[in-house]
Amino acid sequence: MxxxxxxxxxxxxxxxxxxxxxxxxxxxxxxxxxxxxxxxxxxxxxxxxxxxxxxxxxxxxxxxxxxxxxxxxxxxxxxxxxxxxxxxxxxxxxxxxxxxxxxxxxxxxxxxxxxxxxxGVMTKGIRGIYNWKKVCEGCKKEYGEDYPFDDCEICGSRIFKKRIRVNK
Ligand SMILES: [Zn+2]
The missing domain is CATH 3.40.50.1010 (5'-nuclease)
Structure with missing residues (x-):
């Protein structure tokens, strides 16, 4: 089943x-x-x-x-x-x-x-290493973690944090 x-x-x-x-x-x-x-x-x-x-x-x-x-x-x-x-x-x-x-x-x-x-998810062998990046909701421009604003400098859309898996 x-x-x-x-x-x-x-x-x-x-x-x-x-x-x-x-x-x-x-x-x-x-x-x-x-x-x-x-x-x-x-x-x-x-x-x-x-x-x-x-x-x-x-x-x-x-x-x-x-x-x-x-x-x-x-x-x-x-x-x-x-x-x-x-x-x-x-x-x-x-x-x-x-x-x-x-x-x-x-x-x-x-x-x-x-x-x-x-x-578990993390406790199993599939544990990954994660990082954050910032991505514009509108034009999808990627910003570094240190970009200080909540909106995109190009199109003015909102920026969201995205978790990315760093493959080893
Ligand atoms: Zn944008």
Missing amino acids: EICYVLDASAFINGFQITSKRNCTVPEITAEIKDFESRLKFDSAVNEGLLVIEDVPQVYIDEVGEIISKSGDVLRLSSQDVKLISLAYMLMQRGENVKLISDDYTIQNTSKIMEIPYS
Whole structure:
């Protein structure tokens, strides 16, 4: 069965490449994705139907809360973290083949306790070295990191920061 990826905000922010047709997350994650590039990637995945934003019934959140507290681990999970883990848990209960993608150590650790398959983006061998450059939204002129203005000196359009991967 095709893997259904359960994506944390860190998956988008750290450059997780969507290759599967089945990806999902919870509504709370949406608010955590703020930078331009991650946001663009998030929105286009939703628009293309590759990413489904799914809410989780309280019953699963309660069950997850119970399992976590029984583990005896002192875990500092935010409510959206718990919700995301609950989504993965719910899908597993439905017999789905899931993998939770997060670079958050606490989420990874909880996944381990709950026997939810998980993977990081940055922590895997695909770690890249990133740099920023500034690009004009209008004429696409590229500026160095040290260019001090928010608008393009040629066309006056807004300049956005773009993360680029530096290949070794
Ligand atoms: Zn320009």
